[in-house]
Amino acid sequence: MMEDKVFLGQNVSVICKDNDCTVFQMKDETGEGLMTTYKVFPGVYLMYNDYHMKSCISEFKPHCNMFSINHCNEGRMEWDVGDGAYLYLREGDLKIDNCNHHTGNYSFPLTHYHGISILLCxxxxxxxxxxVLYGFPVDLIELQKKYCDNKKSYVIRGEKSIAHIFSELYAVPSKIKKYYFKIKVLELLLYLSALELQDEELERPYFYKTQVEKVKAMEKLITSDLETHYTLDQLSARFDISLTSMKTCFKGVYGTSIYAYLRTYRMNRAAVLLRQSKDNIAYIAGCVGYDSPSKxxxxxKSIMGKSPLEYRKSIV
Known part of the structure; x- marks a missing residue:
């Protein structure tokens, strides 16, 4: 069982279990995460990760020489990689590491994360x-060295072939899961073994703590009072960070530009007000920073796919 291979932590519990699957729950004051785990082969586990929380503390400790492959399907995850630097896994990315640095603080800047992890002892x-496959040409130890020789995580950004491999794992009919997982794991290992790493792929886009703290404080400021508008120059001066660094780091943490992020945030807040109140649309527009109801x-509609009135009428 996977519980024999790793220590998941005091904040993780088993909520259901059968011969084929174990569901673990991580829970704290910011939300919860579910890890639905299948044993694919002896020593090979496939885990669906579904987190709805702002952050968590991982106490993960391997009891054997492990190798992990992590695919982000939706959301965003932040790793503290040490030396005052952070790494972000975004939608479509693949992170490969040797599991020795899974203990520590993890954050989810968009408050949710959905993906798949494959763990190999x-x-x-x-x-x-x-x-199971005589002459299988992948040497797992060599594969680990290929991607984790410097003991750090290796990230492959948005590779189409990897997207194809994983896309099919997010919609597998229950009756074929047991066998389909075997095929897809073998396919992935073969692909990673054959993939030629280019020099530019070896660059790891880290963001440093001082910058990350500033853009997180910035995000808190602009979302705490939606009726106040700030220019980029004002934000840059207020948080003592250059415009270029501010734009780059904000997009690195939250996955989009400051204005695009705030626009989506305003519309999601407006959707809550439309669902939970009977206030007129002009009033709600003002609450989220719009003087013009038409704008x-x-x-x-550009964000939610419906006009405010249509959205309100669609609520049952």
């Missing part, structure tokens, strides 16, 4: 893969 996995209606 290398010694046991090597034996099992060779037994608000246009922005709302």
């Amino acid at each position: 290398l010694e046991e996995a090597t034996k099992s893969l060779n037994s 608000f209606a246009y922005a709302f």
Whole structure:
């Protein structure tokens, strides 16, 4: 069982279990996360990760030589990689590491994260893969060295072939999961083994703590009072960060520009007000920073797909 291979932490509990699947729950004051885990081969586990929380503390400790492959399908995850630097996994990215640095603080800047992790206990996995597929040409130890030789995480950004492999894993009929997982894991390992790494792929876009703290404080400021508008120059001066660094770091943390992020935030807040109150649309427009109801209606429809009135009428 996977629980024998790793220590997941005091904040993780088993909420259901059968012969094929174990569901773990991580819970704290910011929300909860579910990890639905399947044993694919002896020593090989596939885990669906669904988190709805702002942050969590991981106490993960491997009890064997492990290798992990993590795919982000939706949302965003922040890793503290040490030395005052942070790394972000965004939609479509693949992160590969040796599991030695999974202990620590994790944040979800968009308050949600959905993806898949494949965990391999290398010694046991090597034996099992060779037994199920004689002559399987992937050396897992060499694969680990290829991507994790410097002991840090390796991130592949938005590779189309990887997207194809994982896209099919997010919609697998229950009756074929057991066998389909085996095929897809073998396919992924073969692909990673054959992938030629280019020099530019070796660059890891880290953001430093001082910058990250400033853009997080900036995000808190601009979302705490939606009726106040700030220019980029005002934000740059207020938080003592250059315009270029501010734009780059904000997009690195939150996945989009400051104005695009704030626009979506305003519309999501407006949607809550439309659902939970009977206030008129002009009043709600003002609450989220729009003086013009017509401009608000246009922005709302561009984000939510319906006009404010249509959205309100659609609520059952």
